[in-house]
Amino acid sequence: MINYPHLAQRLFNVPLAITPQKAEVVMAALADRFGLARLFHADGRVVALDGWDGDIGPAAQDKPYEVIAGVAVIPVSGTLVQKLGTLHPYSGMTGYDGIRANLSLALSDDSVRAIVLDIDSPGGEVAGCFDLADEIYNARGEKPIWSILTENAYSAAYALASATDRIIVPRTGGTGSVGVICMHVDMSKALGAAGLNVTIIHYGDKKANGSDVRPLSSEALADIQSDVDAMGELFVETVARNRQLSVRAVRNTQAGTFMGAAGVDIGFADAVMAPDAAFHALLAKLG
Template sequence: MTQMFDIARRLSNRPLALVRTEVDLLAAALRGEALAPQAVFGQPAERERQYGLIDGVAIIPVRGVLFQGAGGCSWATGYDWIRRGFLAALSDSEVRAIVLDIDSPGGEVAGCFDLADTIHASRGIKPIASILSESAYSAAYALASSADPGRLSVPRTGGTGSIGVIWMHVDWSKALSDFGLAVSFITYGARKADGHAEIPLSKEARERFQADVDMMGDLFVTTVARNRNLSAAQVRDTEAATFLGQKGVDLGLADAVLAPDAAFLSLLDELG
């Protein structure tokens, strides 16, 4: 029961750019469980570089649930962890191109768009490619879309999209009442307790949180539109749906349908 309440509190009042089925992994990531150095193509990431290096190409894994933090493991990756590796690769004289090796359902809104802006602003310094080993949904797609134009590949069974934001409120008030528990809040400010799981969500609180979600959703749309040279209407019309393989290419969300190894070899051929 204690763990259930802890997970609920962690996910309440937190905007997510995440495929809904992965919220339990995010809860674990936010608790800081099992965060260890990332693995790249089955090998530990180099401690000094924080990325793998193959034939002059830095490979930065973007795996699992994404969150605001500096850790990384096979099922969760921190935005700060990605940023450090990316910026180090930009300044590394041995690196001639950067690959974001992505398979992620998305994650936290916090930190996502700042990192996407950092990647986008680095275009032209070195080639930047997003190679999806499977899927890049929601926050992961925001990062994937920031790579160079023409360099976002997705495998046939992989997906892109989910360009939207979700916010979950869990109302534990009836469960608490059933256990004979009553929670009283003593606050300064009429809206201070809005969104707490121990009380029902009021109409005023819902409207305020909806406005916040709308603002972040608009930021997501404008970010992808900029990154992919699409109109905001084109991006918004996807209605946060997900698209497999060629369908994502048809909509302008990806550039090619390629298996990860084929996409990497294509980049090496391009680099010469």
Template sequence: MSRLPHLAQRLFNTPIAIQPQKAEIVVAALADRLGVTHMFRDGSMRALSQSSMLLADEDRAPDRAYQVVAGVAIIPVTGTLVQKLGTLRPFSGMTGYDGIRINFLAALNDPDVEAIVLDIDSPGGEVAGCFDLADAIYSARGQKPIHAVLNESAYSAAYAIASAADRITVPRTGGTGSIGVICMHVDLTKALSESGVVVTMIRYGAYKAEGSEFEALSKDALARMQADIDEMGELFCDTVARNRSIKASTVRGFEARTFLGASGVDAKLADAVAAPDAAFAELLGSL
């Protein structure tokens, strides 16, 4: 069964903490499958050919718990992050906050686990559920060592999760940052009109269905949506500032900039530059 409507619902008209470039790729993929490719530029469609895994309609792999290597639980945080995926492992280019949470809590209570590694390579994803998960990881500090090993990057929502760990390592070519929130509003009115389709919204309540893709976005609606995005952005900055013990004003000053390798360490968004295997070996040596 196609999962396109489900993916579209998670991408459009809802706040997401994801790299804009990744968002363009996913939007272009949906546009191609929905037959409205002309809405997006050719560059996004070319990028799609390298990222088609996200929309693969495949059977779910059996759920697997985290792996334990030499007393270290390894929890994967890869691909696009979503609130509820319903599986403990990454699936079809996505990882669910629900699976990360269950694995993390299980590892905390596992007597065979001495430390936890968040194995991260993600452009980010949904805002919903992200900060609750980051808070849960942050509040567990001190129970067992928690290391975020970037393999290769942690952007946006993925960085919010990484920041909750005790220690963050990033490879030379890996990235951190993109501390911000976006919301993509899709206006289908012209496309529908050209297709001979007219959608009439019948509502109770002046704000019901505000921001619908079937209506042009009014200035008042845009202002209210922007206010929500600003509030979530402030929450993101405050969360990172708390987790990394840096000033919130400093985080806001990044203006969602991304940092490559050592630049992330200089910005205090990571603790060291290290290849994933070296970071893992260092953790083992400390146990």
């Protein structure tokens, strides 16, 4: 049985580093499960509710990642979450906890000469993302760490990619979406229509700010926007540091996405190659 209340807690009223399009797809897919009739943008507009290319061989039996010619391949795919409790992508998600564990093991693995993050992800949770990005960034120099995109690295996934030594994107792949989004759901009218009245009893004027059982007040909106802005600036500053770009240049992208060579031009990627060609380029560099 799917735990919809748990999903709601992780999707609504919390900051996400995920592309708006992906957020809307997830919301639309689950809207009827949550009893949502309509979804709105912040400006009042209604939201319409309408693999690796090369031969990578078998995984080593005693390792949680595949090692090909001395290169550990760590998959980063689907929606990214703080804690998934597994070392591998599962049910369309990858956990920062699993990526961190695999990275640590690969760095200490004498049979591993280099590490590849095999990335195809629209992003995910802010929680845990930037701590992991810092760990990847601080590991530079221990072993070569490349991000080879098997299509896209957007938002939180791009935060991780930006921390690696090199980012290779395919012609139709994308980078960017350096921004944060938070979706508030207002269930008050739906509850009223169902004959349910919720009384919130709280201590502290702001304790119930952002509650999904009453409309979002202007004060609560301002507080949430302030938090989102702070996390957005952290994202911008992290990418600027990782990619040796100016903070202003990264901020001026306004969370835009860039396909293929456009990402190289903006400084968000280093080269355009098919994933298998990128892998062979890494092997050639290793000698």
